[in-house]
């Protein structure tokens with residue numbers, strides 16, 4: 566057990582502040598790389614979509630993603646550190662999977678769209694987890710401006726996920742109608 570004088574940077578809650586700051590910056594660099602990687606992949610996903618509805622939803626999310634990249638740069642600025650990405654193996658894998666899904670499904674099919682939605686939702690969920698963690702860490706570190714920016718993006722990611730679910734549900738209805746003909 567540590568004596569009181571040996572507590573160093575640990576707060577009353579038992580967290581090591583410098584460790585949390587390191588974790589925050591590491592996660593920030595990870596999601597920055599991930600967003601930039603995703604921005605490069607989204608046009609291909611939009612192009613591959615069968616329905617206009619899905620295509621425009623992905624294009625809209627590309628615009629959002631570009632704003633999110635800019636917002637992350639603002640977060641770096643609040644910490645007064647250089648804007649730099651760190652390769653995110655998870656996003657690289659998720660994007661790779663989405664490319665495979667495109668190749669494995671027929672052009673112009675609803676199955677293609679279902680596959681794109683599946684890939685896109687896996688990506689959204691990764692981002693939601695990352696932004697949730699980052700927002701909480703920013704709040705804990707007392708960086709309210711970073712927490713506000715990250716919360717804004719977190720809301721956008723959650724909305725994008727809901728929208729994808731709505732599109733997927735509309736497909737189920739369409740397929741059901743087709744079966745009745």
Ligand SMILES: [Fe+2]
Pocket residue numbers: 600630633692722
């Ligand atoms: Fe994003």
